[in-house]
Amino acid sequence: MILDPKYIVISPKQPYFVMATSRYYKAVVMNYGISHFYCFQRDGTTENPIVAVPDGCFDILFFCDEKEPCAYVCGTVLHPKSTLNTKNKCFFGVRFLPGSSFKFKNVTMSDLVEQEIPFLEIIEDKDLFEQITSSKDFNYQIQIFMDKYLKFYNYSEATSKHKDLRKFIMRNIMETAGQIRVKELADVTGYSVRYINKMFSEQFGLSPKVFCKLMRFQYLLNNLNDCKKEIFHTNLTELAMELGYYDQSHMIKDFYEFTNTTPGKYIHSLQETEYKKRLIII
Incomplete structure (x- = not known):
C-alpha cells in the first residue's frame, strides 16, 4: 500500500530547478507555513532550462546580484513555465507549504497565481x-528572513478568522494526497459546498478541485523522485490506482499536462542529470 496518512508528507518539488544547476542547496523547515529555503547559482555549467511546475505554493525569490538586485513573490503556475533563465545569477528562495495563505498589501492570493510580483x-x-x-x-x-518573518507569521495566524477551518481542510487534503471531493470536505466540516469553495478560493487563490489535482500531481512527483528506474514500470499501474487515477493512461496524461513530458522520460531525466547528486540538503 503506497498511501498511508501517517507517512504522507507532500513536500513541494520543483525538480527542474535542481536539474538546471550544478549545486542546489536546500534547508528543510516544514513549519511556520514554510516548506524549505533554497539557494543556487546559474553559472553556465549546465544548459538545462529552469521550468516551474505546478505545486500549489508561492515562493519569495531573491536575485542576489551586486549591480541589479531584485526580488519577487511568485505564485504557483498551473502549467509548466520557463523561468529564471539568466546566467551568472545567485538565487535565494523561500518556498512556502502548499495552502499557506497570508494577507499582503493590495494583493490577494488569487492575484499571485501564475504571476511574479x-x-x-x-x-x-x-x-x-x-x-x-x-x-x-x-x-x-x-536567519535574517526568519527574524523578520516570524513576527508577520504570528500576526497573520492570530488575526485569521478561518485559521482552524483552513488547517482542518488542508490536513484532510494532504492525508488523502488530494483524493477528496469538495462534497466530502463539506460533510466533514459541516459547511456547505458553496461556502467551502468560496472560502478556499479566497484563502488560497485556487478552487479546492484544482488544488487537490495539484497535490495529487506533487505526490506523484515525490514518488517518482524516489523510484528506481529498474522497478518503475512494475509500480506504475499500482501507483496510478493508489492515486485515484482511472488508469495508467489517465495518470500519464495528467503528468504530461503539468510537465510537458511523460513519467518514463522524467525518470530518465533524473538519472541523466544525476538529480540526487545536485541536490544538497543541509
Whole structure:
C-alpha cells in the first residue's frame, strides 16, 4: 500500500530547478507555513532550462546580484513555465507549504497565481531586501528572513478568522494526497459546498478541485523522485490506482499536462542529470 496518512508528507518539488544547476542547496523547515529555503547559482555549467511546475505554493525569490538586485513573490503556475533563465545569477528562495495563505498589501492570493510580483510592491521591507540580496551566505540569509518573518507569521495566524477551518481542510487534503471531493470536505466540516469553495478560493487563490489535482500531481512527483528506474514500470499501474487515477493512461496524461513530458522520460531525466547528486540538503 503506497498511501498511508501517517507517512504522507507532500513536500513541494520543483525538480527542474535542481536539474538546471550544478549545486542546489536546500534547508528543510516544514513549519511556520514554510516548506524549505533554497539557494543556487546559474553559472553556465549546465544548459538545462529552469521550468516551474505546478505545486500549489508561492515562493519569495531573491536575485542576489551586486549591480541589479531584485526580488519577487511568485505564485504557483498551473502549467509548466520557463523561468529564471539568466546566467551568472545567485538565487535565494523561500518556498512556502502548499495552502499557506497570508494577507499582503493590495494583493490577494488569487492575484499571485501564475504571476511574479516585485517583492517591494507587496512587502515594503527594504531593509530585509537589502540584507538578503547583498549576501551570499545561505545560513545568514535564512536567519535574517526568519527574524523578520516570524513576527508577520504570528500576526497573520492570530488575526485569521478561518485559521482552524483552513488547517482542518488542508490536513484532510494532504492525508488523502488530494483524493477528496469538495462534497466530502463539506460533510466533514459541516459547511456547505458553496461556502467551502468560496472560502478556499479566497484563502488560497485556487478552487479546492484544482488544488487537490495539484497535490495529487506533487505526490506523484515525490514518488517518482524516489523510484528506481529498474522497478518503475512494475509500480506504475499500482501507483496510478493508489492515486485515484482511472488508469495508467489517465495518470500519464495528467503528468504530461503539468510537465510537458511523460513519467518514463522524467525518470530518465533524473538519472541523466544525476538529480540526487545536485541536490544538497543541509
